[in-house]
Amino acid sequence: MSQENQIYTVSIYTENNIGLLNRISAIFQRRHINIESIVSSVSEIKGVSRWTIVVKVTEEQIKKIIGQIEKQVEVIKAFYHTDDETIHQESCLFKIKSDLLFDERQIQNIIKDSNANIVTVNKKFFVLEKSGRRQELDELHQKLKPFGIMQFVRSGRIAVTKDEMKISEMLLAFKN
CATH class of the missing domain: 3.30.70.260 (ACT domain)
Known part of the structure; x- marks a missing residue:
């Protein structure tokens, strides 16, 4: 054992x-x-x-x-x-200022490269969803952190x- x-x-x-x-x-x-x-x-x-x-x-x-x-x-x-x-997988949501989605090409590339999904967009913010292994979610969090994450939540493992x-x-x- x-x-x-x-x-x-x-x-x-x-x-x-x-x-x-x-x-x-x-x-x-x-x-x-x-x-x-x-x-x-x-x-x-x-x-x-x-x-x-x-x-x-x-x-x-x-x-x-x-x-x-x-x-x-x-x-x-x-x-x-x-x-x-x-x-196993986990899911997470990121809430980020909307102007960054339109003004920052780098964020668009991060979203595309990470296979994250845009859940909603309005004038003030947009919400990204990503499912995957914890390491993938941590990597996406690190890439988005410099842009300012308004809110972040992660599920437990399923x-x-x-x-x-x-x-x-x-x-x-x-x-x-």
Whole structure:
């Protein structure tokens, strides 16, 4: 078992109950583990939520954490995966002054080269959207920073596994 800290993506399938977020985050807090990102969304099965949590821990720690998470009544199943075992993305939005879009050729080139999308434009500002790996988003942020970013927001990681997860049958049983 690896004793080195590495990035793990935790996928948790749950019933959608009030208070569960507090109890799950407390599992990490008690171990002094910082949550890098957390996303909650609907899953492939109606009535079941999927949480995606990113943490940097040892394999021994993540196994203990998964065990604690699965003790929560509303948790159907929890999994952990390394970056190599997942396909993952993040999204971000940049709000920038509109005059720069028209006056700065360099910004137009940055937008084109980064494959970012213009979401909206008005007289005062425009909004860019970019999805990709965290490194790509960080690079775009660094390129746009000198022009003055009015607002910036980034989502947490969303991920799917490269291999089939053995949750499908379990979720179908839950549904019935």
